[in-house]
Amino acid sequence: MWATAAGERAAGRLAAAWPGRTRTYEGASVRESLASAFAQCERVVCFLATGATVRLLAPLLVDKASDPGVVCVDEASRFAVALLGGHGGGANALAEEVAEVLGARPVVTTATDARDVPGLDTLGLPVEGDVAGVSRAVLDGEPVRLARDTGWPLPALPPNVAADAPGPAVLRVSDRALALSEGTAVLRPPSLVVGVGASKGAPAEEVYGLVLDALAGAGLSAASVAALVTVDAKAGEPGVLAAAERLGVPLRTYAAEELAAVRVPNPSDAPLVALGTPSVAEAAALAGGGELLVPKRKSAPEGRAAMATCAVVRRPVRGRLAVVGLGPGARDLLTPRAKGELRRAAVLVGLDQYVDQIHDLLRPGTVVIESGLGAEEERARTAVAEARAGRAVALIGSGDAGVYAMASPALAEAGDDIDVVGVPGVTAALAAGALLGAPLGHDHVSISLSDLHTPWEVIERRVRAAAEADLVVTFYNPRSRGRDWQLPKALALLAAHRRGSTPVGVVRNASRPDESARVTSLAALDPASVDMMTVVTVGNTATREIAGRMVTPRGYRWQSTEAGR
Structure with a gap:
């Protein structure tokens, strides 16, 4: 609800961004509108001053377990303030979402969120007992003893929460009926x-x-x-x-x-x-x-x-392995789901340079296991072993973790004794395609030219088949110091079926600060200009260069195949 034209316009922007998710309230008065929304909705956005909203809400409040989350947005849409029900009502998360749509700044004052410490009611499990007292001890850095009746996987907890902590505050993980005393909070795992x-x-x-x-x-x-x-x-x-x-x-x-x-x-x-x-x-x-x-x-x-x-x-305790694709490197191409899984993990396993990209997103206390290039199978085994020990694990890879990345070796190791969750990411081919134009507008295939794990005879057979089938081809791992002949050979196989003028896109470090993208042709491409950080996309016989961009038509009848010649 709103009181001014500016508020109405901002509310309209939210409604347009979230079709089917929102309901607007306009009544005889703002007071009546807010009362109706408060009674009928799980979360409420008010385009009002916080003071006015507090006065209107005061007689409506019941308790934190049942009241909806409330977010206030100011007249200029500069701030989205989580006013009520930060965790239980979802207002903290809603403030982030509203701010993203309106270009505002989220304002979250919940102590645990402000200190980047997990609130006990945000760990994904029901919590009972002295939640406020134990949360205060966690925030103040006091020792909090972690007592587990079951080894249910938890997100990372701060270092002051530990099994050997000597303090009077206790965080217990149990499915047993316990007498709840002062200084003890109990997390209830879904174990029965x-x-x-x-x-x-x-x-x-x-x-x-x-x-x-x-x-x-x-x-x-x-x-x-x-x-x-x-x-x-x-x-x-x-x-x-x-x-x-x-x-x-x-x-x-x-x-x-x-x-x-x-x-x-x-x-x-x-x-x-x-x-x-x-x-x-x-x-x-x-x-x-x-x-x-x-x-x-x-x-x-x-x-x-x-x-x-x-x-x-x-039921048996099951560890959890999330295989997370980080995208091509830019933070704004990291999906919200991927961020959520990074926050949920108690253990992170990954290539050292990828860990550096997202280290700031991890909860304090997250155990990080990193290694260098060439240790993919070791990382996969480590991640699965950690999950089998009953922990919540995130195994990270660039792009989409299922495309030339960590999902394959990890799932080859994992059995049905752990829960596995895949989190998709923006692949290198997609990131490169967006920079080049629309090269993947019709049927396409990705082929890795690395013969470290795949015999060249197999790779060559796939390239030849793609050439004969007139597929757009994206080459991963096209060339390195020790592998300098595979790309020229692959291009020659394509050239046997395509004109020398066929557009070719060359993208290096897509979405990263030093990214570069250019469109050349099959005849003009110099393989020496390509390295392992590059993705090469070769068009099919219908692909054209239009205004400096690669475009592969989808074949609509109203489109001229002569366009751009």
Whole structure:
């Protein structure tokens, strides 16, 4: 909402940038508009002075757990101020997003964000207990003992948070039901899976109550339940669906044949006859592996037979490996998702020169494992080993990590015992193409000319096929001091199928301070002007140089193939 024409224009810019995501509020008064937005939205942007917004918000506040995040933008759109609900309400992140759209400066005053220290409520896990007291100790640099009942992967924590820290403040990672005392905060990992079975029409209260009783009886916290699981035939059972909703977790299902193959301590004939599996609750809970903490137990309603069963499993701790593409080098071509994964990692593995590029984005306390050129397989093994030890790991590579980079060796090492996340990045071919014009406007292929890992016979066969297929070709690793004949040979193979006037783009260090880009021709290109920091893009027979740019037509009928000749 807004009070002036300038505010209305700025609000329109946000709405245009975020189609389908925003809703504007215009009422009889700004007070009414803000009250409506506050009641109906998860996050609110006010184009008002902070003082006015504070006065209007004061009677609307309930508590930090339920109030939406609020951001204020000044009349000149110079500042986006996270006013309310910085972490829980998402206002800090929203301020950054609003500032990016409006060209404003984000203003975040949350102490942990200002000091670049992770807030306990930003670690991706529910947190309980003396959150304020332990956060204060972390901020003040006081010793905070890290006590783990489970080795769940966490982001990097400051050096004063350690297992051997002697201070009275404690940060605990546990799925157990604990008495919460002053000076202790508890992070709840999603380590528990609850298997449920239910007769048709089982009441939601019976299913939900049974789950809570089973957890409480085993001394476990409901905040650590990751999912309810059952057999496919019960996917639409209202009581099971309602129990999952009340717990705030997803419901996942397995086919009866899968559950029948799971060994359980308490099989039964009844589900075998009805569903084709001797167990539902135990088998579903154990299907993903783990330790059975609560064997099958039945509900105990008064005056009738039980209609629900459940079992609880602590699933194995799984490390997390994020394979992150950093793009071609420019900070503004590093994706927001990549930045988020760098912040989430406790361990970073990468080539030393790439680590230097993004070191300032890492959280304090991040363990950095770097090495020099030629150690790709060693870095991949190290990253996977760190993830297998239960840590949150980021393995970085330039461009897109899946294109001539670290994803291939890492995934060749990784098994199904760790979680792997791929984060795409802007590739060298794309960065070079943007500088050259539109050379990749039609079918194209990338080929590395390095024969260190691929025999030249294989490379030559691929180049010849691309030449015969009339594909635009981008050459990676085109030439080095020790490999000076491969590029001339590859160009000769292309020249057998293309005119000497075919445009060729030569880009060195795309997006970096010393970048250079030029368009030449297949006949005029001097291979000696190319090195390992260069990408060479050779057009196809339809590619033209137009106004100094490479353009490969997409073949629209209204376009003249003679354009630019």
